Amino acid sequence: MNGEMHTLKPEMLRVERGMEKKMKRTHTHTHTHIGKEAQGRFALEREKKKMKIGKDEEEAAVCMLLRRLFFFFFSYFSFSFFFLNSFCLDVVFVCGRFLYICACHLLTRNEKKGKQRRSRFNVFRAMSHCSNPHGSPVLVGVFGGSGVYQLHNLNEVKYYAIETPFGRPSGDICVAKVGGVDCAFLPRHGVGHVLNPSEVNYRANVYAMKLLGVRYLIAINAVGSLDSNYQPGDLVLVDQIIDRTTGRKSTFFEDGIVAHCDFAFPTSAAFRKLARDAVHRTFPGLAAGTEGWRLHEQGTSVTMEGPQFSTKAESLMNKQLGGHLIGMTTATEAKLAREAEMAYLVIAMVTDMDAWSDAPHVTEANVRKTLEQNVDKSRTCTLEVISALGKDFFADPAHSLLSHAITTSPSAISKEVRERLAVLLASCPHLAP
Structure with missing residues (x-):
């Protein structure tokens, strides 16, 4: 977990430090504790989701655009097959293939990122349910x-x-x-x-x-x-x-x-x-x-x-x-x-x-x-x-x-x-x- 935190972007680290300061202030004014580790991690998780959702939407839009361009090239030049020489056909299919590969690559990378984030968030949830807020066992x-x-x-x-x-x-x-x-x-x-x-x-x-x-x-x-x-x-x-x-x-x-x-x-x-x-x-x-x-x-x-x-x-x-x-x-x-x-x-x-x-x-x-x-x-x-x-x-x-x-x-x-x-x-x- 510590290694993962060190790889976060500067804005992520600022969010984390801000949440830690907020937790310390809350701790000094109340006797109610909700598992310090879990509270900070869940807050950080929410901030991560907010900051990454825009990037995910952009990647999804790019994927959709590339796929539409590929199908446009494919369908348009299929109808024009008999009016084009072989060189043009080669260019068309190379371009279409390139667009298709780019779209597949982005989709696969997006899916892997989603799985990694879901796995990480599941770990946060498990840790929140496993940490004793009192520290020492109460028998x-x-x-x-x-x-x-x-x-x-x-x-x-x-x-x-x-x-x-x-x-x-x-x-x-x-x-x-x-x-x-x-x-x-x-x-x-x-x-x-x-x-x-x-x-x-x-x-x-x-x-x-x-x-x-x-x-x-x-x-x-x-x-x-x-x-x-x-x-x-x-x-x-x-x-x-x-x-x-x-x-x-x-x-x-x-x-x-x-x-x-x-x-x-x-x-x-x-x-x-x-x-x-x-x-x-x-x-x-x-x-x-x-x-x-x-x-x-x-x-x-x-x-x-x-x-x-x-x-x-x-x-x-x-x-x-x-x-x-x-x-x-x-x-x-x-x-x-x-x-x-x-x-x-x-x-x-x-x-x-x-x-x-x-x-x-x-x-x-x-x-x-x-x-x-x-x-x-x-x-x-x-x-x-x-x-x-x-x-x-x-x-x-x-x-x-x-x-x-x-x-x-x-x-x-x-x-x-x-x-x-x-x-x-x-x-x-x-x-x-």
Whole structure:
């Protein structure tokens, strides 16, 4: 790349220097970064296109003129064949042949230049999706659910606006230190809760976390209860999931590549154990039952499409399916986290009894009231889990999943697909772009 930059024309270098100065000024006035290398290169790319488009149009016009002259010579003198001597014919055909060769040469050169530029721009795109804007890997990520739009006790806070091949995430990602551990936080519904569960761009959210280097992903979810043992106010470390969503994009591997990931155990057992121990240290009264709420070490969560709550019949059906909890986001995130080779933990906050129960069931007012009581508790638990994780970054089976999950032959995977999934394929060197 450096060699290529040195061969640019003076006006190109001026454009590049101008863009670098602009980036430096922007960096000093905002905490939002979009991958410094990618931002400069894309801006330079746009300027290159603007400066070269005129030249391309001129060459195309010359090619067309030469071709028309050739056909004019050929057709005109063909009709005049019997009125010309052999010498004139030789001159005509030599001139026509010369014009034809010139036109073909220009067309071929133009086509080669176009291919080179397209290839170079594809590399720029791939690099923009592969550069970590934070620089160093951020190993821990947190998705905040309903009511949890920020974490407390954060140090060295920075925000990053990240572009992915799957679009923008739900918002800028906050990267900060929690107990000395770098952590990335993103409210999945956006700041101010502007995205319903079906509108959330789950692929962009998980991909952005992967881009930052996340290997341990914590999801905080608000859920309803399908079982009387799980009462409002309780916290649950979900171990199983039933997916009843429809039409969501829940895989990165499509459009030219196929992967079948092991999903028998959708959350990390080691992560749940670490979280259980951390929560019990933080709330010692849990063992004696004096905290006023319970921590459930396992539970099956049903993920519905939403955004409406269940009918009573649907709630009874979900209960009969074996669900203990019901929410609207867990399954989609869990599948994508597994494909991104992340150890996944769900901390579910029970906010209400779902519609199956004769007790006062789910209403927006009940959910909001219980959420307010649960938010501080879930935040505290999450911070303790992150601190505990900083002392034991355990190896998880999910961290080395893709090497055996991708079934598409390497020779059949296009360069475009490799570039689109470059961040995910980094653990498979034979598939990297």
